[in-house]
Amino acid sequence: xxxxxxxxxxxxxxxxxxxxxxxxxxxxxxxxxxxxxxxxxxxxxxxxxxxxxxxxxxxxxxxxxxxxxxxxxxxxxxxxxxxxxxxxxxxxxxxxxxxxxxxxxxxxxxxxxxxxxxxxxxxxxxxxxxxxxxxxxxxxxxxxxxxxxxxxxxxxxxxxxxxxxxxxxxxxxxxxxxxxxxxxxxxxxxxxxxxxxxxxxxxxxxxxxxxxxxxxxxxxxxxxxxxxxxxxxxxxxxxxxxxxxxxxxxxxxxxxxxxxxxxxxxxxxxxxxxxxxxxxxxxx
Amino acid sequence: xxxxxxxxxxxxxxxxxxxxxxxxxxxxxxxxxxxxxxxxxxxxxxxxxxxxxxxxxxxxxxxxxxxxxxxxxxxxxxxxxxxxxxxxxxxxxxxxxxxxxxxxxxxxxxxxxxxxxxxxxxxxxxxxxxxxxxxxxxxxxxxxxxxxxxxxxxxxxxxxxxxxxxxxxxxxxxxxxxxxxxxxxxxxxxxxxxxxxxxxxxxxxxxxxxxxxxxxxxxxxxxxxxxxxxxxxxxxxxxxxxxxxxxxxxxxxxxxxxx
Numbered sequence: 001x002x003x004x005x006x007x008x009x010x011x012x013x014x015x016x017x018x019x020x021x022x023x024x025x026x027x028x029x030x031x032x033x034x035x036x037x038x039x040x041x042x043x044x045x046x047x048x049x050x051x052x053x054x055x056x057x058x059x060x061x062x063x064x065x066x067x068x069x070x071x072x073x074x075x076x077x078x079x080x081x082x083x084x085x086x087x088x089x090x091x092x093x094x095x096x097x098x099x100x101x102x103x104x105x106x107x108x109x110x111x112x113x114x115x116x117x118x119x120x121x122x123x124x125x126x127x128x129x130x131x132x133x134x135x136x137x138x139x140x141x142x143x144x145x146x147x148x149x150x151x152x153x154x155x156x157x158x159x160x161x162x163x164x165x166x167x168x169x170x171x172x173x174x175x176x177x178x179x180x181x182x183x184x185x186x187x188x189x190x191x192x193x194x195x196x197x198x199x200x201x202x203x204x205x206x207x208x209x210x211x212x213x214x215x216x217x218x219x220x221x222x223x224x225x226x227x228x229x230x231x232x233x234x235x236x237x238x239x240x241x242x243x244x245x246x247x248x249x250x251x252x253x254x255x256x257x258x259x260x261x262x263x264x265x266x267x268x269x270x271x272x273x274x275x276x277x278x279x280x281x282x283x284x
Numbered sequence: 285x286x287x288x289x290x291x292x293x294x295x296x297x298x299x300x301x302x303x304x305x306x307x308x309x310x311x312x313x314x315x316x317x318x319x320x321x322x323x324x325x326x327x328x329x330x331x332x333x334x335x336x337x338x339x340x341x342x343x344x345x346x347x348x349x350x351x352x353x354x355x356x357x358x359x360x361x362x363x364x365x366x367x368x369x370x371x372x373x374x375x376x377x378x379x380x381x382x383x384x385x386x387x388x389x390x391x392x393x394x395x396x397x398x399x400x401x402x403x404x405x406x407x408x409x410x411x412x413x414x415x416x417x418x419x420x421x422x423x424x425x426x427x428x429x430x431x432x433x434x435x436x437x438x439x440x441x442x443x444x445x446x447x448x449x450x451x452x453x454x455x456x457x458x459x460x461x462x463x464x465x466x467x468x469x470x471x472x473x474x475x476x477x478x479x480x481x482x483x484x485x486x487x488x489x490x491x492x493x494x495x496x497x498x499x500x501x502x503x504x505x506x507x508x509x510x511x512x513x514x515x516x517x518x519x520x521x522x523x524x525x526x527x528x529x530x531x532x533x534x535x536x537x538x539x540x541x542x543x
Contacts, residue, residue, distance in 0.1 A: 016450045020345040027342060027421060028359045034374050034418075035362070037384050041377075053384035125479035127501055128525065131508050131518060216367035219483055223509060237369035240376045240487040248377060255370050266365040270358060274426055 041252035049248045064253035074254055077235035084146050084231065085214045088153035089207055092161050095154060096206065097199070100165030101191060105174075115166060121159030126219050134223050144226040152220065157210045164209070168202030169195060201272070208269035212262045232258045307519040317520065319495045320503040323409055324478065327499060328531075331413050331477050335420040336470050342421055343428025344454045357429070360422030368480075372487035375415055376402065405496035408489045412497050415484050416477065424469050431462040467539030474531050478524055500524050 041049045042064050043057040103115045133152065134143075142148035172195060180190050221231040236258045239251045266273065311317050342360065346353055363371065378384050379401035386398040401407045435458055443453050459466065482501030485491055491498035491506060500520060507517030 017350065020348065021350060024342060024345045024356050028356055030418070031359055031363055031422060034378055037378070038374055050382050050387065053387050125475050127479035127482055127505065128521070128528075130505070131514060131521070134509075135514075212365050216365075216369075218367055218369045233367050233369040236367070236373055237487055240369070240373045246377065246380060246382070248383075251373060251377060255373055258370055259366060262365045262367075266361075270361070274357070274361065274430060 038252045038255055041248050042256045044249055046247055046249050049252075064249040065257070067250055067253070074232065074235055074257060077230055077232045078257065080146060080225075080229055081215060081231040081233070084149045084153065085211060087150045088157070088214055089210055091150070091154040092157050092210055093203060093207060096158055096161035096165055097196070097203070098191075099158075099162045101169055101195060103162060103166040104169040115163065118159040118162045126156070126217075130219065130223065133220065137224055143224060144229055146225070146229050148224055149221065149231075152224075153214050153217070156217075156220075157213055161206045161210060164206050165199065165202055168199055168205075172198050205269055205272040208265045209273055211265045212273075215262050215265075307516050310516065311519060311523070316495055316498060316503065320498045320500045320520075323496075323498055324500045324527075326409065327413055327416075327477050327481065328474070331416040331420070332470065332474055335416055335424060335473055336466065338417070338421045339424025339469070340428050340454070340459065340466070342425035343432060344458060346425055346429035347432040347458075357426055361426045362422070363419035364423040364426075366419070368483045369487065371415060371419060372484050375411065375418075375484075376488055379407075379411055402489055403493045405493055408493060408497040412481065412484050412488060412499075415488075416473075416481060420473060420476075424473070427469060428462070428466070431465040432458050435461045463539055467535055470535045470539060471532050474535060475528060478528050478531075500527070 037053055040055070040057055041053070043061060045061075045063075048055075048058065099118075103111055103118070137143050137148045137152075140148065142151075176194055176198075177190050180194055185193070216233060217231075218233040218237060221234050222237065225231060225234060236254050239254055346357055346360070381400045385401065389395060389398050399407070401411060439457050439461070440453055443457050448456065479501045482499060482505055485497055485499055485502035486505060489497040491502050501524060504517050504520040504524060507513045507520060511517070
């Protein structure tokens, strides 16, 4: 775990400190301005957005959000996303926890090979397996239904989940398990009563990362769903195609609605997400 | 994928028969493939070193833990929790004919430079690449700052005693120390450029105008799902796969973990 306390660095020149702060600030502004524009646009009328994109809304109205729901049937898409993501999250954790435990606690070559297998698994880019997955869905007659996404999504997040959980379980002292074993506890008892409760922070991190990944997933959802079953990201993506004669306010409202859930997850688990991803990248 | 590339499969339900290397022969005479290959090469040449080196510099700044650095870290990471769809819509909106960029150019008296950015051959690909930088710099900065935080303080102190400047500390001490980590990051970003970025092409420009922003990844997608040429699309996919594997090996060689 990184040390969070501020470390004063002696002997750093003022010029360097000022220069680096300027670079960092410039980039931060480049990130924030587009997001700011979307945010204020979601509460402005279309002529106002086009005339003065940077200004604050002249009157506070949630009109765009109400219309976004009506026109894009965004609510339906959000509901679809919620169903798919929640089912996938549960499935992924139920599968990844035992696997992570096995990888962490079983000694020997086989376990190392399995971990290496998972560690490379999350480097596979979605586009590379798009067509085979599409053909699989077609042959199972599960195109355009949420069922296939629920079966498929857990598999995509499983590798990173297993690697992160294994790392977490390793940090739990083995002595705890040994002493319980001496007291006559069975293996399943040890896992459910000792390891599982102690893994809770790890499970939360994995769920937060998986939530952000799956809520944001666009490519598979695009080719595997239709108007009825499309997810929020597909609905938002369709806006991109309508930018020629755009209703900016409506689009901004849709984007904001799609971001809020991941933003919340990020706010809750941000520190662990960064550390978890760094640890994952170091292993891979 | 390899098998598909040897057939004449067109639509999902059609099935295909074996036809050897015909699809590969077709590649060599396909102008769009060559354009896509060139555009992808341009994107790799700019985005890969640009984002990784820029990310290193910003990551180093973050790792100095100046006052308020954690706020900067959150802002830097923010685009990475946004979906490609949301990012593409935001960029599409900013660069649309009546979007914020043109309005702002007008406002500061540069009205002559306003244009339809996304349907202009000279600006379509740069915008796709700009998206890489917009989210990538921050993402890798945060990862690199975490890795640079593991560099023992003694190494920095020793360097400082020897009179090294801050920049020398980054390039002579920090970078060699996290070499392996940089390699992994470079590989991730390379794969993103080859494959992930196709989503931005799809959402922002659809490869247009006149193939100006056509990349290999998007070409594969287009052939498979818009053009009903699954087998030929998979042939492009094989080229992508081989490029990715070779590129990954090169990156591994250059930035190998050194013990």
